[in-house]
Amino acid sequence: MPVLSLLRKVRDSNERKLRRLFPILAAVNHWSQKMKDLSDEELRAKTSEFKRRLASGETPDQILPEAFAVVREAARRTIGLYPFDVQVLGGIVLHQRRIAEMKTGEGKTLVATMPAYLNALVGKVHIVTVNDYLAKRDRYWMGPIYEFLGLSVGLLQEDTPPAERKKAYQCDIVYGTNAQFGFDYLRDHMVLSRDQKVQGPLDYAIIDEVDYILIDEARTPLIISGPTEETARMYREFARLARLFRPGEDFEVDEEHRRLSLTEKGWEKAEKLLKFDNIADPRAATARYHLETALKALVFYKRDRDYIVKDGRVIIVDEFTGRLMPDRRYSGGLHQAIEAKEGLPIQREHQTLAQITIQHYFRLYKGLAGMTGTAKTEEEELKKIYGLDVVQIPTNRPMIRYHHPDVIFRTRKAKFEAVAEKVAELHRQGRPVLIGTTSIEDSEYLSQLLKKRGLPHQVLNAKYHEKEAMIVAQAGRLGAITIATNMAGRGTDILLGGNPEYRARQEADPQTEPERYQELLERYRKEAEEERKKIVQPADPRSPYGRWVLEQIKKWCRETGKEFRPEEWQEIYQGGLFVIGCQRHEARRIDDQLAGRAGRQGDPGEAQFFLSLEDDLLRIFGGERLSALMERLGVKEGEAITHDLLTRAIRRAQKRVEERNFEIRKRLLEYDEIMAKQRDAIYALRERFLLPGAGETPNDAELREHLLGMAEEFAELLVERYVPRGKPPEEGDLSGLLRELAQVCEPLPELKAKRWEDLLKIVQEALKEQLDRQWERLAPHFPVVARLVVLRTVDENWRQHLLELDDLREGIGLRAYGGTDPLVEFKREAHRMFEEMLVRSEEQVMRVLLSPRLTIRVEAAPALAPAAARASSSASRPAPSKPQASASPPGRVGRNDPCPCGSGKKYKHCCGKGL
Ligand SMILES: Nc1ncnc2c1ncn2[C@@H]1O[C@H](COP(=O)(O)OP(=O)(O)OP(=O)(O)O)[C@@H](O)[C@H]1O
Ligand SMILES: [Mg+2]
Structure with a gap:
């Protein structure tokens, strides 16, 4: 290897990255000692002290050691958990806007509190989880720490109404899912008035399960859509033809x-x-x-x-999680x-009203950080696309999860029979077993087999996150058998012997019946202890297993820079949760997440995958070769095989799929890049025309400036249409121009000009004067109506544009066969279409606003419905805010009048629909 790249390798190595963090950790530990002596009041007062210091020039990096120490101490006093050194390391990595890879079960929920607190002192912090249940769990689990320190915590759930959302976003720290955050962003750019917005600034986000959100979820953009006219009949017809x-x-x-x-x-x-x-x-x-x-x-x-x-x-069944x-x-x-x-029945065709990819949404944050048990395999993508660096944090205790080699069968049937047998065997020993499948179909098939053998079990399809998390959390109890679609349980904590708190809580409410709750908690804690003893047994350090465990411990000592002292490791354990995977998944990470439910926090545990040649991954990638190999090795139906060659072939297949999926995502991103630029431009434009919120003074002078600018451009468009640019006016069609001007100007100007430029000047002045006349004639409603017309027109055209971009992309795909680079084509076309769209919008706006026939009939509120009020997102969301009557009720148009947005439709069929 050339010297330079070797050097670089060393420089970038994880060890080096870690080593740089150690001095900061030492500083945190130094402060942590001091914090122990503070009273609750003194500890709490630190928050305002930090804020003061930050205001007078200190940086968050400078106060990090002290601030982390404060959180650490607060965590101990409130929720009884004291962050370990490795958790502090993870916290530092998050603060540095990087990704902390910490193995499953290492306590990442707690890790996030330290950087969240520090960053909440200077801005808003969003903590992003994979589902509503985890957002809620984490908000209430960690909330006491922040609240103790005087910070506010908000929670977003799918059914949180807009007013509550707004309040949540005003809190220092907000927990919610990526979809909640993303959709709020999109919806905020569909409102008509500033006070309908909920989200606030995007300062700093910590994404939990970051690989899942930034990689797996990133393949489908967030889309807000509304109904279109397309008919169900057409779909039926094509379905018939297809056959x-x-x-x-x-x-x-x-x-x-x-x-x-x-x-x-x-x-x-x-x-x-x-x-x-x-x-x-x-x-x-x-x-x-x-x-x-x-x-x-x-x-x-x-x-x-x-x-x-x-x-x-x-x-839809999520292909990764089975949810x-x-x-x-x-x-x-x-x-x-x-x-x-x-x-x-065909659900009405939905048309995209607004769309953003997860990638772009998260890039909007000023600071981004993430944590997960599995990021390393995707390091390159995380680095390239998000600029996020991955740091692997060592575990708090040595990880002693034993991975058995894969066993492979010829048929799916033989595989599941073998799984059922294995489960029966483990169950006889009282071992808890968690079985991961990739589909509901497989779960049910296996469930049948277990029933036949009289084995009691639970089947989870990740349908009800909360209820299922409760069940998964008890999957570590003595003799428990749990089948879950792949990882119904990403992020859920499986405690050996069960989770006493969850159990107690199901029978007694700690708020209303605290005594009964305590009593139950005690009882279940004892039970869990007892059960645990039956599940986890001491192992012989001299047995092959024992030697393997000692190997792991030594490795861990090396990684964490600790000295290995055999006398400290006299007692080692075996047993624990046994995880069975029924397929290798497309991405290795997903397998690791499943296996990661076992062997948490230094517990023993085991994992094994049962595969068959009929599995998708093996069938599509190299199935024939494997088949031939098994033939050669003389494997019969029902017989299993574990072979290095096979295992390696599977790993290769997984790598291939990972690479392919990366390509798909990169492609999606390249296309989206183009759309994103346009989206930013449109959102910036909307921003300028939004109705002022209650209590805000509208900046009408600025509005007038914008509109005058539009009038000038519109004038140029008209003149060019009738007199070719640069030609003497008499060579053009001046009477045509006059006819056109009569629609938007009264009185008409005299078009006496020798040069094209002079003609343009005359028309521009005429239209600008017309604008001022309209403003005066229709005062005081004109500014409000003008803003609404601009917003509606832009929204309508943007929507249409999005649809056309979709079509364009499809079409470009076809053109690709012609040898041109489809992306370059797409870029050029999209740009041209966008320009046209802007010109079209401007013309529509001007034709409405300058029209001498424009009248505004003022009736009582409500105001015009914002486009958003009729839209619905494809990820379901609560009914969007009813448009609040804006500060000054805008002029209301009669139901049968032409819509002021310039669509040409009657108001009741257009913006006024549903009012
Ligand atoms: N400092 C600590 N001291 C004692 N227990 C801890 C500490 N930190 C976390 N734990 C415990 O570790 C367990 C796992 O925590 P958590 O669910 O946050 O892990 P995780 O890293 O998010 O795992 P996953 O990758 O599966 O989501 C919990 O039972 C928690 O109470
Ligand atoms: Mg977690």
């Missing part, structure tokens, strides 16, 4: 990329069935698109694997195509 096409003959399938393409024969068939002369005809573009979508729905999307049908609806995602819909008409295929 007439034969794979291999009419279309080719690429299962790996979930792509399909019609063959020549297929095209001809489509042309005949769809009655188009030529399917390549641009008018057939949508028909072609819908046909392919219907085929995809038929070929790639399997019921009870990719989605389930419940109450007449198609509900049901009732609030998500596949985009681009795929969801409807699946509904049509299943013969279900």
